[in-house]
Amino acid sequence: VNRAEPPLAGLRFVLVGPGRVGESLATWAIARGASCVAVAGRAGSAGAREAAARLGAPLASAADYDAGPAHLALIAVPDAAIADVARRLAGRFHGVALHVSGALGASALSPLAAAGCAVGSFHPLRPFPDVELDPEAARGTFFALDGDPQARALGRRLAEAFGGEAGVVPEEVRVLYHLAATLAAGGVATVFATAASLAKRAGVPEGARRGYARLARGALEAVAAAAEPAEAITGPAARGDLETVERQLEALAAAAPELRSLVVALARAALDRRAEAQPPTPAQKALAERLARPELLDRPRDRVLTFKSPE
Numbered sequence: 629v630n631r632a633e634p635p636l637a638g639l640r641f642v643l644v645g646p647g648r649v650g651e652s653l654a655t656w657a658i659a660r661g662a663s664c665v666a667v668a669g670r671a672g673s674a675g676a677r678e679a680a681a682r683l684g685a686p687l688a689s690a691a692d693y694d695a696g697p698a699h700l701a702l703i704a705v706p707d708a709a710i711a712d713v714a715r716r717l718a719g720r721f722h723g724v725a726l727h728v729s730g731a732l733g734a735s736a737l738s739p740l741a742a743a744g745c746a747v748g749s750f751h752p753l754r755p756f757p758d759v760e761l762d763p764e765a766a767r768g769t770f771f772a773l774d775g776d777p778q779a780r781a782l783g784r785r786l787a788e789a790f791g792g793e794a795g796v797v798p799e800e801v802r803v804l805y806h807l808a809a810t811l812a813a814g815g816v817a818t819v820f821a822t823a824a825s826l827a828k829r830a831g832v833p834e835g836a837r838r839g840y841a842r843l844a845r846g847a848l849e850a851v852a853a854a855a856e857p858a859e860a861i862t863g864p865a866a867r868g869d870l871e872t873v874e875r876q877l878e879a880l881a882a883a884a885p886e887l888r889s890l891v892v893a894l895a896r897a898a899l900d901r902r903a904e905a906q907p908p909t910p911a912q913k914a915l916a917e918r919l920a921r922p923e924l925l926d927r928p929r930d931r932v933l934t935f936k937s938p939e
């Protein structure tokens with residue numbers, strides 16, 4: 629029986645920007661049979677020198693890169709440096725160039741495209757707080773592809789070799805694709821930090837933080853696992869519990885009025901998501917109508933108090 633060749637056998641690549649993402653992807657590619665023919669970093673970078681040694685490849689400078697023929701230039705420099713790197717490599721690299729940014733499309737590499745390279749993007753939709761050396765950790769990763777057919781085909785080949793999944797996210801969708809990632813990560817984290825801050829200001833004991841964390845994890849796991857995330861949203865707003873939402877906003881007006889717009893926006897979003905998934909109940913409809921005019925949520929008592937203290 630002929631032992632199957634590793635899926636990336638024969639692929640020669642140069643890594644430009646051996647940071648967290650670059651060294652991770654390069655390590656995974658080598659584990660799948662590819663050869664790293666050069667590592668290019670900024671001149672004098674100790675990090676690049678060490679990464680090149682770990683990857684077993686000669687160190688080049690991105691400023692005067694000339695590592696001989698390679699099929700792929702994997703460009704994993706910070707977003708702001710991509711265009712400059714593309715200008716420097718143009719004319720000196722002839723193959724497929726892929727950058728790994730989520731926010732930018734293939735056009736970030738236009739100097740290389742103008743010089744005849746197939747260009748594209750290959751964005752791993754996962755965090756890299758550090759270099760991830762275990763190729764098995766790549767499994768299940770979604771890679772957003774974009775660019776020339778040849779670039780997308782190579783991106784697909786890499787994703788498959790890593791045990792991940794590839795999908796095309798074209799340039800014009802890129803900003804919203806990236807915004808969705810921002811909401812899923814920083815947005816969720818911001819809501820959690822806001823919940824913790826509100827509880828602290830209200831005098832809730834510190835120990836409750838672990839309880840909030842447990843709630844957050846449970847809720848996130850439920851929406852992430854659900855076929856229709858909206859149906860897994862819990863809480864008074866999603867249920868259409870007007871009475872509770874009114875009481876909460878009343879307490880908020882006294883304790884942290886600056887959070888009102890966020891809380892109202894989240895309650896509306898919960899109802900909107902539910903309504904996309906299934907027709908709203910009468911209670912959800914009633915709450916949605918109230919939230920559409922948040923000034924009606926101020927209880928008469930508050931208004932009387934406001935009028936009585938004119939200062």
Ligand SMILES: NC(=O)c1ccc[n+]([C@@H]2O[C@H](COP(=O)([O-])OP(=O)(O)OC[C@H]3O[C@@H](n4cnc5c(N)ncnc54)[C@H](OP(=O)(O)O)[C@@H]3O)[C@@H](O)[C@H]2O)c1
Pocket residue numbers: 644645646647648649650668669670673674675676690704705706707709712713728729730751752753754755756757
């Ligand atoms: N981190 C994540 O979670 C994550 C996830 C998905 C995608 N991305 C994307 O991955 C790309 C790289 O991000 P990262 O987090 O891996 O950054 P990083 O860890 O800071 O690595 C960037 C690398 O690029 C090198 N570099 C910087 N400027 C350069 C230049 N002008 N020429 C050549 N090399 C240069 C740096 O080396 P020296 O500083 O030593 O010179 C470093 O090796 C970005 O496009 C980012 O959007 C990041």
